[in-house]
Amino acid sequence: MEIHNITEDIVLRTVNDIFDAAEKEASADKPCTCFQCRLDTACYVLNRTSPRYVVSSRGVARAESETIERQQAEADVISLAYEGMQRIAKSKRPHFDHDSSLREKPAAEGPWFNIPTIIGRVFNGGNFEPMSEIEVSLLRGSSTAEMIDANWQNPYRLVANTAGTFSFWPKPxxxxGVGETRKFDFAVVARAPGFEELRHFFEIPVASEAVAALSFSMQRTFKLPDLYLFPPGEEEDD
Ligand SMILES: [Zn+2]
Known part of the structure; x- marks a missing residue:
């Protein structure tokens, strides 16, 4: 049984649609539509909306049914998403390049395993506040996973205004051959002074494709469960 937040689905879908539409605009002052700005906007909206939880195996289809209440909620999400997009555009992250055209195209021919973007959040297990100013790393096996380009940091430094959210995009x-499936083993490692080191292991099954995926898509994301850091437990006596 898994608990699922429907608001999150609606927010991610809405933010992505709005950014896709903005990307096609010809206007000179269109906002940045890179992945990081999309993610920052999604966080902006999620921090201002109420979660709606369902048990994922049964609830999703039922909750997706149209209701007046839901239409109102979606309208709120859309206006918050526009507001968020404008604010994020005015306060771009300084360390981030925002330019995906710098991305190196893989030189060799495909096929490729396009590993999805990995998104998660880290909280303080003592007070449930999002963690900030700590480093989160992605390991592939026992070594640091290589990212798709220099815009993507590994380790990733959590900054204060993004609700404990981290993201990684491993290199294809x-x-x-095409259609081959392989499981990729990863671990997320979070370290912070005063907390026990956290290691979260997971695997992502990926089917190979003819071409390398070089532009970001919300459909190609792998969402981790929320992670919690705790202070070291009491030492047990021998
Ligand atoms: Zn950007």
Whole structure:
């Protein structure tokens, strides 16, 4: 049984639609539509909306049914998403390049395993506040996972205004043929002074594709469960 937040689905979908539409605009002052600005906007909206939880196996289809209440909620999400997009555009992250055209195209021919963007959040397990100013790393096996380009940091530094959200986009890996499936083993490691080190292990099954995916898509994301850091437990006596 898994608990699922429907608001999150609606917010991610709405933010992505609005940014996709903005990306096609010809106007000179259109906002930045890079992945990080999309994610920052999604956080902006999520911090201003109420979560709606369902048990994922049964609730999703039922909750998706149209109701007046839901239409109102979606309208609120849309106006918050526009507001968020404008604010984020005015306060771009200084360390981030915002330019995906700098992305290096893989030189070799495909096929490729396009590993999805990995998104998660880290909280203080003592007070449930999002963590900030700490480093989160992504390991592939026992070594630091290589990112798709220099815009993507690993380790990732959590900043204060993004609700404990971190993201990684691992580099595509060469595959033998199209339609091959492979499981990729990863671990997220979070360290903070005064807390026990957290290691979250997971695997992502990926089917190979003919071309490398080089532009970000919300459909190609892998969402981790929320992670919690705790102070070291009492030492047990021998
Ligand atoms: Zn941007």
């Amino acid at each position: 890996e060469a595959a033998g």
